[in-house]
Amino acid sequence: MLIKTEAWPQLKNNKPLIIAGPCSAETEEQVMQTANKLKSDNRVNIYRAGIWKPRTKPGSFEGVGSIGLSWLHRVKKELGIPVAIEVANAKHVCEALKASIDILWIGARTTANPFAVQEIADALKGVDIPVLIKNPVNPDVALWIGAIERLIKAGITRIGAVHRGVSQFEKSSFRNNPEWQMVIELREQLPDILIINDPSHISGNRELIHKISQTAMDLNFDGLMIESHFEPDKAWSDAAQQVTPEQLTNILDRLIVRAETPEGIELKSIDELRKSINFIDEQIIDLLSYRSHVIKDIAQFKLNNGMTVFQKNRWSSLLAKHQKQAEKLSLEPKLISKVFHAIHQNSINTQNRLLSKPIKDIQQ
Numbered sequence: 001m002l003i004k005t006e007a008w009p010q011l012k013n014n015k016p017l018i019i020a021g022p023c024s025a026e027t028e029e030q031v032m033q034t035a036n037k038l039k040s041d042n043r044v045n046i047y048r049a050g051i052w053k054p055r056t057k058p059g060s061f062e063g064v065g066s067i068g069l070s071w072l073h074r075v076k077k078e079l080g081i082p083v084a085i086e087v088a089n090a091k092h093v094c095e096a097l098k099a100s101i102d103i104l105w106i107g108a109r110t111t112a113n114p115f116a117v118q119e120i121a122d123a124l125k126g127v128d129i130p131v132l133i134k135n136p137v138n139p140d141v142a143l144w145i146g147a148i149e150r151l152i153k154a155g156i157t158r159i160g161a162v163h164r165g166v167s168q169f170e171k172s173s174f175r176n177n178p179e180w181q182m183v184i185e186l187r188e189q190l191p192d193i194l195i196i197n198d199p200s201h202i203s204g205n206r207e208l209i210h211k212i213s214q215t216a217m218d219l220n221f222d223g224l225m226i227e228s229h230f231e232p233d234k235a236w237s238d239a240a241q242q243v244t245p246e247q248l249t250n251i252l253d254r255l256i257v258r259a260e261t262p263e264g265i266e267l268k269s270i271d272e273l274r275k276s277i278n279f280i281d282e283q284i285i286d287l288l289s290y291r292s293h294v295i296k297d298i299a300q301f302k303l304n305n306g307m308t309v310f311q312k313n314r315w316s317s318l319l320a321k322h323q324k325q326a327e328k329l330s331l332e333p334k335l336i337s338k339v340f341h342a343i344h345q346n347s348i349n350t351q352n353r354l355l356s357k358p359i360k361d362i363q364q
């Protein structure tokens with residue numbers, strides 16, 4: 001399904017949109033000091049701070065609550081920077097609107113709960129405030145889009161999607177696995193939506209912020225949401241991933257921002273390369289078609305001779321052989337494994353159909 005959204009056309013020209021500020025508002029002094037320092041980098045467009053914090057365990061710092069609204073109001077009034085907070089229910093929405101907060105965001109744990117998202121959408125009916133929607137904690141693009149649709153249906157026209165990665169069971173170098181393909185799929189379904197990357201919650205570690213931000217720029221994201229605190233090591237939440245305003249400036253200075261089709265460049269040489277790619281892709285398809293004809297003959301042979309469709313030893317040795325060849329050609333064995341799993345699964349399905357013996361997902 002394709003849904004068109006207006007998606008903040010005025011901000012689209014200001015790429016990358018930078019949202020920065022602490023994970024949590026802690027004290028009025030911390031909010032003001034951080035905002036003052038961030039203001040001196042004029043690339044910061046929006047100031048963020050959580051005042052109601054959805055924490056994994058009870059007993060952790062759960063935000064200062066409503067009192068933080070007046071501190072953010074000061075940032076807006078005295079420094080002229082639009083301010084953003086997280087909302088998770090109708091009460092938060094009401095309080096945020098009363099305090100003239102400029103932008104709301106829906107956190108990852110809330111996006112995963114359609115009841116909560118609907119409650120927020122209902123509370124926003126008739127108010128056209130920009131809303132950012134983080135991806136849910138699990139890699140479910142449909143759930144993310146569902147939340148976006150609830151907001152669109154409530155009449156919100158300025159919507160942004162925030163990519164903050166997803167939880168994983170195994171330990172890795174990321175706090176939340178980026179699963180970049182989620183964003184590619186989101187963009188396919190909502191081509192006009194504003195997409196912002198949140199390298200802070202993906203990394204969980206300030207050392208990785210620049211690298212993740214650069215990948216986001218290379219993938220044509222519209223903006224970045226980066227947690228920044230004037231004294232990150234003393235932060236009451238997410239200390240390890242926050243950067244000082246000076247570090248943020250350094251990260252932004254080093255960022256290479258690319259355009260999809262930069263103005264005034266000669267596209268001829270890339271057109272030639274693309275022609276080669278198109279030709280190669282056509283050949284891949286031709287070969288797959290040739291392969292599928294051979295598969296049918298193999299199926300016939302197996303049928304005539306009472307052989308099983310799936311031959312485990314042959315499949316394992318073939319895969320190992322393909323991976324070895326890939327390595328020799330400097331191709332990633334993982335890629336080859338994925339491609340051949342798909343090809344092999346398809347071949348098994350074809351043979352099953354021909355032998356009329358449905359053996360489902362036999363290699364899983």
Ligand code: PEP
Nearest residue numbers: 023107108109134164201
């Ligand atoms: C946050 O932005 O501070 C936050 C809680 O993020 P998430 O919802 O992505 O975990």
Ligand code: MN
Nearest residue numbers: 023227237238
């Ligand atoms: Mn945080």
